Amino acid sequence: MHTALTRRLIGALRFMDPVPRQQAIYSLLDNLETLAPVMPQVMLATRSALDDIDDIDFTTSVHARIRALIQDKSYIAKIDLNLSYMVRALASRYSLENEHLLIELFQSTHGFTNSQSIPIQRDIMMILANWQRRYWLSDIKHTFSTMHPWLKRAFLMSSYSLDDEGRHWRNSVKSSLGDYEKIVHEWAGSKAQNNGWRIPV
Known part of the structure; x- marks a missing residue:
């Protein structure tokens, strides 16, 4: 071939x-x-x-x-x-x-x-967020502190599908975010204001 x-x-x-x-x-x-x-x-x-x-x-x-x-x-x-x-x-x-x-x-x-594979886990997380699988995201948010940095950034974006639960959770972890996580947090927050926004996967 x-x-x-x-x-x-x-x-x-x-x-x-x-x-x-x-x-x-x-x-x-x-x-x-x-x-x-x-x-x-x-x-x-x-x-x-x-x-x-x-x-x-x-x-x-x-x-x-x-x-x-x-x-x-x-x-x-x-x-x-x-x-x-x-x-x-x-x-x-x-x-x-x-x-x-x-x-x-x-x-x-x-x-x-x-x-x-962290890249595969990252993509799956964002896909499930786009599909509004809130129960799954809610279950794994408790493992955020031990996640790989790529997964942390993916979860920050994904958390916007959790509505009020996601907002309260982000407020609770905001002080512990690194500089790059803060950038992702702000970017996703601005995008999430657009109705129908989906995480690029």
């Missing part, structure tokens, strides 16, 4: 009409064994198509295939970088199945190293 050319061809999918674009995404997902070296580009093209094409059947089918790769512990999903892009593709639409899988992934080890 000519990797550079394949990347360019995958990137060109965004210029296709919806129906052939959907068919092309299905074809990519059917050939992941061959396309494993360009898995991030495949998932980027998939996420782009999911965002651009308003077709619930298409989204449901694509998400089911991605979840199956993760749940079946495919070697493709055992690479942290690939898993990160797969998680972001699932972020395109809420479903109960996606919620349960992401919560399980947050608590699990990732990749061949059997350690937790």
